[in-house]
Amino acid sequence: MELKVLIAGKGGEGIIFMTRILAEGAFSLGIPVISSEIHGMAQRGGSVISQVKLGKFYSPFIPYGKADFLIATSKEEGERNQIYLKPDGILVVNSPESLPFHINASSLAQKLDHPKGANLILLGFAINKMGLKEGPFLEAIDKHSPSSVREKNKKAFLCGFFISKEENIKPLE
Amino acid sequence: MGNEAIAWGLLKEGVSFATSYPGTPASEILEAVIKFNEEYKLGIFAQWCINEKVAFELALAHSWLGGRSSVSMKQVGLNVALDALMSAAYTGVKGGFLIISADDPGPYSSQTEQDSRFLAMFAKIPVFDPSSPKEAMDMIKEALELSERYQLPVMLRPTSWVCHARQGILLEEELKPTSKKLSLEKDLCHWAALPRRRYVLHKELNEKLRSIQKENGFRKISSNGAKKAVVSSGFPFALLMDVLKSLNLEGSLDIYKVDRPFPLSPLLNEELSAYEEILVLEETYPVIELQIPYREKIRGRLDGTVPSQGELRPENILEALHLLLKDLPFEKIQGPKEGAPPRLCAGCPHRAAFWAIKKAFPQGLFPSDIGCYTLGLQMGAVDAFLCMGAGVSLAEGFYIALKNAREKIPPICATVGDSTFFHACIPALIDAVNKKAAFVLVILDNFTTAMTGGQPTPSNPTGGLIKVEIEEVIKGCGVKFIKVVDPFDFSETVKSLKEAHTFCEDKETPAVVISRRLCPLFEKASSTKVLLFKEEKCTGCALCISESKCPALEEGEERPIINRELCRSCGLCAFICPHNALELVEV
Numbered sequence: 001m002e003l004k005v006l007i008a009g010k011g012g013e014g015i016i017f018m019t020r021i022l023a024e025g026a027f028s029l030g031i032p033v034i035s036s037e038i039h040g041m042a043q044r045g046g047s048v049i050s051q052v053k054l055g056k057f058y059s060p061f062i063p064y065g066k067a068d069f070l071i072a073t074s075k076e077e078g079e080r081n082q083i084y085l086k087p088d089g090i091l092v093v094n095s096p097e098s099l100p101f102h103i104n105a106s107s108l109a110q111k112l113d114h115p116k117g118a119n120l121i122l123l124g125f126a127i128n129k130m131g132l133k134e135g136p137f138l139e140a141i142d143k144h145s146p147s148s149v150r151e152k153n154k155k156a157f158l159c160g161f162f163i164s165k166e167e168n169i170k171p172l173e
Numbered sequence: 174m175g176n177e178a179i180a181w182g183l184l185k186e187g188v189s190f191a192t193s194y195p196g197t198p199a200s201e202i203l204e205a206v207i208k209f210n211e212e213y214k215l216g217i218f219a220q221w222c223i224n225e226k227v228a229f230e231l232a233l234a235h236s237w238l239g240g241r242s243s244v245s246m247k248q249v250g251l252n253v254a255l256d257a258l259m260s261a262a263y264t265g266v267k268g269g270f271l272i273i274s275a276d277d278p279g280p281y282s283s284q285t286e287q288d289s290r291f292l293a294m295f296a297k298i299p300v301f302d303p304s305s306p307k308e309a310m311d312m313i314k315e316a317l318e319l320s321e322r323y324q325l326p327v328m329l330r331p332t333s334w335v336c337h338a339r340q341g342i343l344l345e346e347e348l349k350p351t352s353k354k355l356s357l358e359k360d361l362c363h364w365a366a367l368p369r370r371r372y373v374l375h376k377e378l379n380e381k382l383r384s385i386q387k388e389n390g391f392r393k394i395s396s397n398g399a400k401k402a403v404v405s406s407g408f409p410f411a412l413l414m415d416v417l418k419s420l421n422l423e424g425s426l427d428i429y430k431v432d433r434p435f436p437l438s439p440l441l442n443e444e445l446s447a448y449e450e451i452l453v454l455e456e457t458y459p460v461i462e463l464q465i466p467y468r469e470k471i472r473g474r475l476d477g478t479v480p481s482q483g484e485l486r487p488e489n490i491l492e493a494l495h496l497l498l499k500d501l502p503f504e505k506i507q508g509p510k511e512g513a514p515p516r517l518c519a520g521c522p523h524r525a526a527f528w529a530i531k532k533a534f535p536q537g538l539f540p541s542d543i544g545c546y547t548l549g550l551q552m553g554a555v556d557a558f559l560c561m562g563a564g565v566s567l568a569e570g571f572y573i574a575l576k577n578a579r580e581k582i583p584p585i586c587a588t589v590g591d592s593t594f595f596h597a598c599i600p601a602l603i604d605a606v607n608k609k610a611a612f613v614l615v616i617l618d619n620f621t622t623a624m625t626g627g628q629p630t631p632s633n634p635t636g637g638l639i640k641v642e643i644e645e646v647i648k649g650c651g652v653k654f655i656k657v658v659d660p661f662d663f664s665e666t667v668k669s670l671k672e673a674h675t676f677c678e679d680k681e682t683p684a685v686v687i688s689r690r691l692c693p694l695f696e697k698a699s700s701t702k703v704l705l706f707k708e709e710k711c712t713g714c715a716l717c718i719s720e721s722k723c724p725a726l727e728e729g730e731e732r733p734i735i736n737r738e739l740c741r742s743c744g745l746c747a748f749i750c751p752h753n754a755l756e757l758v759e760v
Binding site for chain 2: 024038061063080
């Protein structure tokens with residue numbers, strides 16, 4: 001399989017963590033992975049992107065107009081990076097507004113009493129849309145989460161994943 | 174991550190001495206070495222040093238005793254170690270000695286996008302240019318062997334998207350401790366060569382380079398008998414291969430991959446002589462391009478086929494191929510609009526210090542330094558920064574220049590971080606005392622090297638190392654006014670800054686205020702206080718936002734909105750608010 005995924009958000013929102021989980025999970029599924037993430041000055045609350053390419057690629061960079069998925073932590077970051085998405089690509093966005101592929105991850109995270117888990121709800125939601133199994137990603141979350149939030153992180157991921165799954169079962173329009 | 178792959182490669186090849194000074198994109202190399210060293214109980218020496226020059230010299234000494242050594246840094250760090258590098262190229266090494274200098278095309282987190290390969294060329298040492306994490310890891314073996322074979326320092330030059338790329342790599346073996354013994358054989362001919370023998374060493378170096386040139390250092394990736402060729406190295410090679418694949422053009426060009434851009438093999442030039450046109454794709458400066466003699470046939474950075482600044486993206490590669498092949502469809506695409514700029518984090522003690530500096534010296538002149546605190550620019554409390562350590566020397570220079578010209582001198586207040594202070598500010602501070610430069614120096618001591626991920630500093634060391642107190646060092650530099658403040662004691666900080674300024678004007682000497690508080694990114698305990706917002710008292714003046722520039726305060730329609738996710742209850746906004754609408758209370 002080949003899949004190009006762009007993750008967009010702000011430094012400090014856990015973009016690097018999402019990238020790592022997506023990359024490691026896919027690698028466990030036997031898919032070659034190459035990804036990039038931003039560290040340093042640009043990380044301090046500014047807009048950041050990560051790029052993940054699943055399949056046989058040499059570089060992690062996604063040309064404009066070629067991403068299959070754009071995962072955005074807000075509507076603004078999604079719109080700003082829309083240029084990366086291919087015409088029939090899917091924008092998965094954390095937003096209370098009713099957009100084609102949206103999930104109100106922030107509000108769900110509050111309900112789960114784990115506000116910082118919004119990014120994992122969003123990731124779970126997106127990974128199901130990619131047609132990937134949840135197992136390896138849960139393992140990656142288990143491995144890389146600090147023990148204090150390990151269970152909460154897994155729960156958040158599954159919450160997004162299953163909401164996405166239920167949506168898939170619904171008949172279209 | 175690429176940096177972890179590099180660390181693994183170093184340890185797999187028996188490097189038993191690894192030093193570094195943190196800097197993006199290189200920081201995670203030594204972090205990973207330290208982690209693997211503990212995990213696999215390798216017992217090697219892996220330490221952060223005060224700066225890159227010291228890190229370089231420590232590792233060189235180990236190599237002179239016969240052990241394999243590495244020193245890693247960011248590209249501008251190599252400038253700091255350049256004096257040592259230039260000389261070490263002449264003296265040579267004994268145990269394999271690998272310099273890893275990570276470049277930052279873009280730049281994302283640096284003051285320049287300089288190309289370390291040029292510094293390798295300048296020093297006359299070989300340099301390897303990996304295109305992926307896996308390749309970076311694999312090149313280490315060859316680089317260390319080359320270093321030992323020719324007794325020469327060798328450089329590995331990854332760029333940001335090699336360092337900070339993640340790639341699945343299957344590791345074939347576990348790491349094992351090395352059993353290599355050091356030997357103290359004084360090689361005075363090399364270690365202590367006087368100037369008149371240095372030309373002999375230079376001759377040795379030139380001979381080594383000539384022999385190395387004969388080792389290929391390049392590969393022909395695809396051979397189609399085409400009349401046009403692409404020569405590429407590093408990350409642009411990875412971009413090129415993806416672009417060619419997406420266009421199904423893999424077979425229409427001859428492609429050469431250069432692993433060792435300097436010294437470039439004459440064999441490559443011989444092969445290239447047969448082509449009508451040659452496109453060179455490399456980052457960030459034209460290092461390979463300048464070593465190919467057929468000027469009229471070459472397309473690259475020098476003729477504008479490839480942009481001369483900024484990082485390369487797939488679109489740049491596509492445009493260059495379009496210019497080379499002519500019949501390739503190409504359409505210029507505008508990239509995304511600029512996003513939100515980085516800011517000091519909510520709860521950052523530097524924010525409070527900058528706010529106090531602005532309060533104490535509204536008309537001040539504010540030199541600063543390299544670290545998170547360059548972001549004080551947005552608060553109007555930073556006017557200039559240049560390179561590590563220049564915060565102090567710029568303050569001294571501004572003062573002396575204005576004084577000499579008999580111009581009016583505004584209050585000068587410089588800011589530097591704790592790690593930066595140790596790195597390069599100490600000589601500058603002594604010089605300022607020596608030359609009677611009157612300015613206030615604020616050392617923003619947050620107990621860590623925050624920007625690069627929280628590496629230890631000499632005043633806050635880890636693992637049983639001896640603590641060196643900033644106050645003691647400053648006293649030793651001859652500074653007569655030293656005051657330590659908690660930046661969250663807002664009025665006291667403003668008062669101390671004014672006091673420091675009065676002192677430095679009266680005595681014509683620098684005065685130091687240490688603004689001391691832990692970086693919130695590394696604070697384990699959460700605040701026992703909470704920020705109360707009494708909306709009825711808020712007039713919507715938004716002074717809290719404009720003065721603090723805190724990311725936890727967002728502009729609402731009538732009143733500010735507090736982002737509770739981000740707020741760390743530092744209380745600066747409550748102190749700023751003239752209407753008592755914000756209040757910090759104990760929970």
